[in-house]
Amino acid sequence: MKTEALYHRMPISAQHAVCSLVGWRIQHTRFGSGFTQQLLAAEQRQRWSSDQMLVFRDRRLQNFVRHAAATVPYYRELFREHGVNPERIRTLDDMRVFPVLTKSVVQERQQHFFSSAIKPRDWRMTHTSGTTGGGLRFPTTLAAMQEQWAVWWRFRRRLGISLRTWCGYFGGRSVVPIAQTKAPYWRYNWPGRQILFSGYHLAPDTLGQYVEELNRSQPAWLHGYPSILSLLAEHLLSTGQSLKYQPKFITTGSENLQARQSAAMERAFGVRPANNYGLTEAAANVSECTHGRLHVDEDFAAVEFLPNNGGGWRVVGTNFTNPAFPLLRYDVGDVVELDERSCDCGLPGRTISAIDGRSEDYVVLRNGARIGRMDHVFKDMTAVREAQIFQNRPGVLMVRVVKNPGFSELDERHLRQEFFQRLGDQADVQFDYVPKIARTQQGKLRFVVSGLRDTPEMANSVPPAAPSDVTADADWESRELTAAIA
Template structure:
């Protein structure tokens, strides 16, 4: 552990020398970590004013929007002026994809980030190198807020072997070694593979486990069934799905450690981290601004819709982006002396899929399948009517999606649920909503009253 801790610090120093963007990102984060609430707010104000000036000069979409709303760059003095900007929706991003791209930043200076759409609406965005570095290193800092320390192994419980690249670069292998990052496919946990997973966890201990809430719950269920214990797990971190209270209790009891969650979205990563089990989420304010707008017909106690502004992404600025999540944003001094927090965060609720043998598959298989296939859909939903029957409903961006692309979706589901599975396809926008009007990407009706 000490050796890997030294390696981590050495690699960080090397990254700062090799990459000016990494060096700048770490300077921003380190300054923010030591700043008072007022100093941190001044940092954010300067970043926002600079972003707006850049957007007006180089991004056609924002030049048009600002002219339409009577916003001149010189009139924007601080983050309070953000309320003058209109909300940016997923549909706006799709329609204005080209206009949202900065004319002075080429494709080679940014990466394309495609989400699987955990809210049911996949989207593609462009992220420049500085913003990507800020997200990456605020993520590692966030993990440290949660209890991870450099040198401590990380067991990653995400995706499946179908989504894991066969070819891994030397750089990625070195990074995984330094971080002690061990990948275990989340969608392939069953009574036969579980023992191997427990062996890996024991051999990698002491460690933290990171993964989908449903995959962590499945793993704890098999540990209970197989009477596996004596884990040396320091903490369990969940993301992408809501963590029900009974799941949290079971996972915590199984691994004998706290269970915390962190929050992000496909378009802007690293948005919030719990510092202890059940706590509010601390926002890494240096690189992102979160605010909320009221829901229609809401009561005073209900959460509001979250708007996200990435303060440094100049490749494709996202100002007041409506990402589909709900919560409440609390001011500095409420839950944290210098930072804003999310309290509460109403995450994305979905059912797990049921296999023929009665075991369950994480609902995160849905965005995983969309991400792997890059299916051009605005919105989607998987409905399991029977154990061997799933209906895939989708609102397509195109008039027609080839059968071969849809068959890829069916193939991924069958690989994890069995070849006897029938997958039905339905194009349209008639999705099933929850009683409170929320869109869920997976609805499981097998074995329930229909």
Template sequence: MVEERFNDYFFKVLSDLNESQYYTFDNIRSYKEEHLYKILEYAYNKVPFYKKFYDDHLVKPNDFKGIDDINKFPILTKELIRANYKQMLARDFDKKNLLASHTSGSSGKALDFYQTKDSLPFIWAIWWRFRNRFGVEWGDKHLNCTGKLVVPIKTKESPFWRINKPMNQWLINMQHISSEKIHDIANMIDLEQFMYFSGYPSIIYSLASLMLDKGIKITNAPHFIFTGAEKMYEDQKIVIKKIFPNVILSDHYGTSEGVVNASKCKNDIYHEDFELGHLECEEKHWLSDTEYEGDILGTSFINYGMPFIRYKIGDSAIWSTKNCSCGLHSQVITDIQGRTEDYIITPEGLKLKRFDYLFKDTIDIQECQVVQERLGHIIFRIVKRATYSLKTEQHIEKNVHEMISPTIICHFEYVSEIERTSAGKFKAVVSKLK
């Protein structure tokens, strides 16, 4: 796996990316127009699905004259991919020479797809450019907090981690981040003096949360924490900063399908990684003179084995037309709002996706998941800290009625842990409404 990701092609692409990130607006537009036309033309001529798909919608690659013309082409959905899976493979590629992949999806329906062998190191080069922006280099010592099982769950004695020597990487899976083992883990962190941590924010939050509960102080904290795959919430940041007060927190947005990516700069602002693909807003809903929101569509520039063009990812975002002072000129994204299907509907008809602000002024909650099973009601599934009391519950309910809805009914369920998805991800909001 190391050779598949970090080969000569990876280091060449990384070197190129560290230069192209400073392209001007005009350079970026030209780059994207060139690659959009190239993938449209290739897909129409080489992929059976796209030939029929575009003919049915009365469009051809030559209808693309500039970046705004991408709107002329139909949107690709997960349902279309599942229904036309075999027809989406390019005739130039043998399946044996492609990498079979899949994403579990928040709906529980897996999506199978193929990638070219060069896609993987290119995507990793995109992610490593993000880290390079902060002065972190490949090979720097780090701890990866993962949902994948690297140490058997039944392991009772330290070490509860493993070492990947070629990458100078320590790995620990979330199942071992527990009260009984947290002192051993904290001692290891202090001893090893990592440059950075990486992983899901919910797992790193659990690590910091347990340390806070046990009164553990870290002497040799990492300089950086880089996260992805999930959104990091403000209440999580507060707890992480309590344990690692001087750490720099940053993250990037990507997709399991490797279609598009957006990485933060030193100003804590997302920028589109335009070399990987075109990231667009399906229908712009203007929030102000400079900001608009909508669902994300992505077109990959690198996967010709099974092209994804104007693919509806299932996430929504807020874009900004303002320039960033960091020196990068690619699209600015103010916020990634997460899965479009994960929202709560209030009795007043509002659709809400964020609830972390309800817990900003309390640290009595280790973890909380908001669930809606029927209209007019919401459930808070809470993992309590020792300091949690009835007053905390009353405070949350008061905040809900003041900030969300005066009539919505709150229910509280107290659990020892909140289940992750099959991919190990934490879901802050779950809607079970039909």
């Protein structure tokens, strides 16, 4: 923290230099020679048939289960307790002999998940933030990190983004001191070809400066949290401004991309954002293809879909790329919709039709039913800048809305209708018009905030897992800055 404070006191030119220094370090570790090999191998595998891919996945799974049984205390015990011979686990279906692993168990018994086969000197510590539950700090390896970045870059390169493409990055961690009240609200990472825009300074009166910098530097690729990129889009649309150039690519990460946010970005920038779903724990990864469909990256993790109480399918995965911290059948805490149709793009693997988001992003009706995917209520609401649902009583929803100019009574009536269509008379909907919506400590926008989850009436339902951190992006963690300055 001390070094972060030191960074914030530096002159702006020195801050640019620190960002570039950190960027240089990342280029030489995360994107070092191992990364290039991993990327080429991953790109070769995307030309395989689905059968080839599943054979590859199951072989990795087999080896990983043996590794976990032999070197990880938690699994040694679990296998003994369940009388399971690790040699008998050959396919994803065989994994059903194990219980699903929740994040709280991992948090409580963290040290029991360390593999004795990986020496602490080879650890790379990483962490998830967690919004309602606590975070998780755990070791990974350089090779595992590089493979994860290879799979993310495979997705980006499919879209046409190259490692040389300049990126306008709109993430949650600010590299601009919050007390700064004058432009520039961005810092340059030259080696990484990133312009790191601050999400925390984006407001109606600073928007013009962001637009100016984008027009000047013209990064072909915009990437970041959907809540920040859509805010930029909403600002542009509501003030009738537009960029003087058209970005070629938009990708989002870290939060679930809501339908309304996607629509706003497409209107403002003329490009539809492409969706990539990943998480630090590496227990699953899903990438959009050039046909706009979502494919499970079967070579990256062994992913299962289990029916979710309240609709959709829970994502449960085994992170076979990370030998330092094996997670078998880990409940990621997200819900998706499965897609039965095959995709013509030629990529192997199962497809899903939608990522519904956090499994806790549901509301509870008067009759106890739980309803997810509420973001669709706001899909075509151009007069709404941001929205959040707050609930602390079943059947009562407080909808916080940040209006765009032009919001009228008609819009509220329309919203009421949309809610009524989905919830009928099982919920009272109240509107609270607010100037802004608070972010989590990590700068993320939660869509549903609920005080119901720990109450007795929820005791009979499957408890939602604490959220993991959906990353899939070049997170600029303060600890990286810290490491660079220290």
